[in-house]
Amino acid sequence: MKVIIRRMRFSDVEEVSTLEKEIFSNPWSKYSIMQNLFHSDVCFSFVAEVDKKIAGYAFTWIVRDELHIGNIAVKKEMRRKKIAESLMKKIIEKGRIYGCSYAYLEVRKSNEAAISLYKKFGFVKNGVRKRYYPDNNEDAIIMFKYYKNKKK
Numbered sequence: 684m685k686v687i688i689r690r691m692r693f694s695d696v697e698e699v700s701t702l703e704k705e706i707f708s709n710p711w712s713k714y715s716i717m718q719n720l721f722h723s724d725v726c727f728s729f730v731a732e733v734d735k736k737i738a739g740y741a742f743t744w745i746v747r748d749e750l751h752i753g754n755i756a757v758k759k760e761m762r763r764k765k766i767a768e769s770l771m772k773k774i775i776e777k778g779r780i781y782g783c784s785y786a787y788l789e790v791r792k793s794n795e796a797a798i799s800l801y802k803k804f805g806f807v808k809n810g811v812r813k814r815y816y817p818d819n820n821e822d823a824i825i826m827f828k829y830y831k832n833k834k835k
């Protein structure tokens with residue numbers, strides 16, 4: 684299976700928005716997705732393409748030396764095929780190229796799959812945001828990964 688990771692385009696918005704609604708209980712609106720594309724100097728949004736269809740995507744932001752991973756998702760029937768890993772490799776590499784000191788993200792406390800993915804990439808728990816998710820008041824775990832050879 685060939686997975687192509689590339690920057691998200693405006694022509695991807697419909698497909699990404701459909702996936703977003705399938706995957707998340709509080710999906711981002713099309714407008715929010717587009718806002719990221721308009722600010723492509725700080726917002727780095729990627730898709731994973733398999734057979735010319737979008738199988739996964741990620742939204743990230745780089746501000747100064749911080750890389751923030753806002754979201755990463757893979758279509759249900761395409762999971763456990765290392766698509767998220769391919770997206771993560773691209774994201775982490777982007778941060779390295781931009782000279783980031785660290786990457787961070789928030790993840791639902793109960794999201795074992797995502798937490799396991801992030802741990803695999805060297806992220807460690809760094810704090811908790813209490814009742815962060817408004818749909819069910821679930822806590823978010825904050826996870827950080829420091830780039831090597833950068834000051835903490």
Ligand SMILES: CC(C)(COP(=O)(O)OP(=O)(O)OC[C@H]1O[C@@H](n2cnc3c(N)ncnc32)[C@H](O)[C@@H]1OP(=O)(O)O)[C@@H](O)C(=O)NCCC(=O)NCCS
Nearest residue numbers: 755756757762763764765766767768790796797799800803
């Ligand atoms: C989390 C998610 C992105 C993983 O995508 P994926 O393409 O299936 O993941 P991969 O196949 O690349 O797996 C990479 C690693 O992630 C972890 N992982 C993925 N799915 C997992 C699961 N169901 N249970 C436990 N660990 C899992 C494992 O560490 C895995 O490594 P391994 O295969 O060596 O065990 C996917 O489950 C998803 O889209 N979930 C819904 C959206 C979401 O919750 N996103 C995170 C928001 S913070």
